[in-house]
Amino acid sequence: MVHRSKNSKPGRSWIGFLYACGAGLALSQPVAAQSAQWPLQDLSAFRQPGSSWQLASDVHARLGKPNALEITKGAGILVNLPGKKQHGQDLFSTQEFGDIDLELDYMMAEGSNSGIYFQGRYELQLLDSWGITSPRPGDNGGIYERWDDNKPEGQKGYQGYAPRQNASKAPGLWQHLKVSFQAPRFDASGNKTENARIIRAELNGVLIHENVELQGPTRGSIGGGDEKAAGPLRIQGDHGAVAFRNISVREFKTPKPELSGLQYKVFNGQFNKQRLDTAKPVATGVSKTLTANAGPLSREYILHYTGKLHVQEAGDYSLALATQGGGGMIRIHGKDITGSGRNRQKITLPAGETPIEIVYARTGDWGSPSLGLSISGPGLRDVYIGDAITPDDTDPILVNADQNTILRSFIDVPGQQQKVVHAVSVGSPANVHYTYDMDRGMLVQVWRGNFLETTPMWHERGNGTARPQGAVQRFGTPFFTLGRLASEQDAWSADTTGSGYRPKGYVLDDKDRPTFKYQIHGSTVTDAIRVTEDGHGIYRELNVTGPAADLYAKLAEGEQIESLGKDLYLVDGKAWYLQLQEGSAKPILRDAAGKKELIVPVKGKLTYSILF
Incomplete structure (x- = not known):
């Protein structure tokens, strides 16, 4: 907490915010960009949907009845019902996407098989894997294998990733999937500079993938194995009955914000025992990066930064300070944000540059000093600017x-x-x-x-x-x-x-x-x-x-x-x-x-x- 004197004004004096304010680094979960939920009142979100795809108001699977779903006419639920006379087709979104967060519910029929292809190229498998104890890449939630027919038998499939554990539910139960996908990056000449990634995937509340690099398209991808900056969301429809609801896609197109013109002053001692507007700094300087380690001191010091935060798009942003070995505070656009990590606050920022002040107070000599700023906003996936995050050295028991x-x-x-x-x-x-x-x-x-x-x-x-x-x-x-x-x-x-x-x-x-x-x-x-x-x-x-x-x-x-x-x-x-x-x-x-x-x-x- 920050305690401000009655006569203090923004930018002049900060007094006495928590003597031991940074008990540890704790970045909160990313705050998403504006969400676009597909209403599923019709099939207009998809291009040329095959006849096996339809809408329903309710759906059931029967245990002991393979590859079958029973539906109630209506809307709000997307259902695929392929059969012997009606071979299913894959479903492609009309819109093409790059970086997205995808969140949805899905239901598998007994013994059914489907999948979600990001950009039509990278498949996350959907399968009735009920009761499997040791999941493989082809099981529910797995990142499907890449494929090379020229390799020997038994080696044709490669670079598939099994989920960390099987979090699958029974057929006929709704399952919840959340995936953060990062598209491959290309330079101005069209050369790939960075592979696609599954940043994070959760199935039924369980983390099943984290920071998985996708070195190329998986088996069955569109485009003959090429890669693009954007592509359609594709749902596999030729392997079995499956239903979807509450489909939400969040796009991230906005360039990363930048801190510029960072100047700092370093003060000796504890933050709650002096006024920064009258205290004499022991060092001053400029820095290209936000860091807790500017200046000559190693314990009980205050580091005061001034600079500018540049965002491309005006709107509501969410900011949090990440500190270790001390505490901190942000002052921007007339608002103070104190504490660390979980104390994420929203603030409306104009497009362009906004003056910002950041204070880091080192307390004692415990913990590795680190300082960073976490920010998300319109079309912007959560971005971290600052010192490399030092992980908690406590191994989980x-x-x-x-x-x-x-x-x-x-x-x-x-x-x-x-x-x-x-x-x-x-x-x-x-x-x-x-x-x-x-x-x-x-x-x-x-x-x-x-x-x-x-x-x-x-x-x-x-x-x-x-x-x-x-x-x-x-x-x-x-x-x-x-x-x-x-x-x-x-x-x-x-x-x-x-x-x-x-x-x-x-x-x-x-x-x-x-x-x-x-x-x-x-x-x-x-x-x-x-x-x-x-x-x-x-x-x-x-x-x-x-x-x-x-x-x-x-x-x-x-x-x-x-x-x-x-x-x-x-x-x-x-x-x-x-x-x-x-x-x-x-x-x-x-x-x-x-x-x-x-x-x-x-x-x-x-x-x-x-x-x-």
């Missing part, structure tokens, strides 16, 4: 699950100021894991991919928290699985008052898999959760001794819950499946506090599966 593995920790509840404080996370070599809340007998979350990061738990003093590494499906605000209801419309209890709830720990089977035990409403409960044999989800069996006549289990809550028949449900906008096993009581789908809940009477034994 990762826990793998090469065998059935149990770890107790805290688990954060996203969007709420609370934690599950008696959480037991159970990992499996099938790369399907879950967290159980022993305070409520609740299944908190399941996820697919890698197991846990425990850096917050064990680094230095720690805070006890572990974090799932894979694609997580959470089950809402923590609630008790079992409860008594006087009627089917009674609100679900949020606490243990009158329930007699008593956790009794867990026992391990011969494969080190836990079965949880507790008492509630006078009954003894065993709760066994197992990964399904095919790795498609988990199987849960609750056994209740002496259940009360009005005892229910709450199985799911969400904005939407759809019945697909045969005791199969789609939960929370096609996020996951719940399947009750034969012999279970008839479930009740009800409204509750603006959401849907699925509850079921408990007569003694309850079994169901969660597929995701």
Whole structure:
């Protein structure tokens, strides 16, 4: 924070902003350029779409029914339905793109195959890879191989990149993809000076690629293997049924901003003990770059820059200061931006040059001093100007699950100021894991991919928290699985008052898999959760001794819950499946506090599966 004296004016005096203001470097995620979401009310965004492409208002895939999607007529969802009599064709955008951020949802039919080609040349694979434990370049989210028919068999495919982990969901569930693509660069003579890149790709919230250089087009590219500064977005349509929605493309065409005319003054001592307008500098100079290391001092100094920031286009920009080994402040266009990294602020800038002041305050001799400016804006991907970023020297503490593995920790509840404080996370070599809340007998979350990061738990003093590494499906605000209801419309209890709830720990089977035990409403409960044999989800069996006549289990809550028949449900906008096993009581789908809940009477034994 900056504390300004009552009589101070911009450009004259800054006094006492945090003595230890730069605890570490923390650049925030890039702020995107203006987004263009495709409304999908018609097919006008595409050139000459083939007959297999159409629009729908809703779409479903059926488990056990390969390469098939069922649609509801309407608009808003783009669907490809190739068949034996209607061979699908690739779909090309009318507009051509260079650097873009692409964000969309997609749904695969069972066994289906598709892909997204950036500029029509570089393919990110879309595939039903449900349950694959060791993904390859041809699996969902992989960067497809380049191809050379002249090479020996087994070597024709090369330079493909598998996703870091398999974050894929089941057929019929919506999957979310975010990709930052950088086009190849060319000089004035048309010679390529820089390869294309996948800067970052996330699948279902999991980082699967980062800074991957694409040395040439992948197999099946347009143009006979040539490369261009711009090209169409292309969706593969000849391999299987697939659906898309919420397609958003953000273009980045604006040249990078520049800092110029940088002059600096260096002051000795702590920032909060002097006024820069009256203090005498120990050194002055000019610098071609923004750096924390100008001047002769190495500890407890203040570095004050003045200069100009040049942006080509007028508009709203987002700026943040990145510092390490100290703190900093920006003053531009009448606005102060303090702190580091996460304190990103928006400011309206005119086209051309704007005066800027930047202060860096070195505190003590801890940390490597560094200073940089992060800026994004209209048509501009996030740009960093300054010292090379020194990475955090803390290696992440990762826990793998090469065998059935149990770890107790805290688990954060996203969007709420609370934690599950008696959480037991159970990992499996099938790369399907879950967290159980022993305070409520609740299944908190399941996820697919890698197991846990425990850096917050064990680094230095720690805070006890572990974090799932894979694609997580959470089950809402923590609630008790079992409860008594006087009627089917009674609100679900949020606490243990009158329930007699008593956790009794867990026992391990011969494969080190836990079965949880507790008492509630006078009954003894065993709760066994197992990964399904095919790795498609988990199987849960609750056994209740002496259940009360009005005892229910709450199985799911969400904005939407759809019945697909045969005791199969789609939960929370096609996020996951719940399947009750034969012999279970008839479930009740009800409204509750603006959401849907699925509850079921408990007569003694309850079994169901969660597929995701």
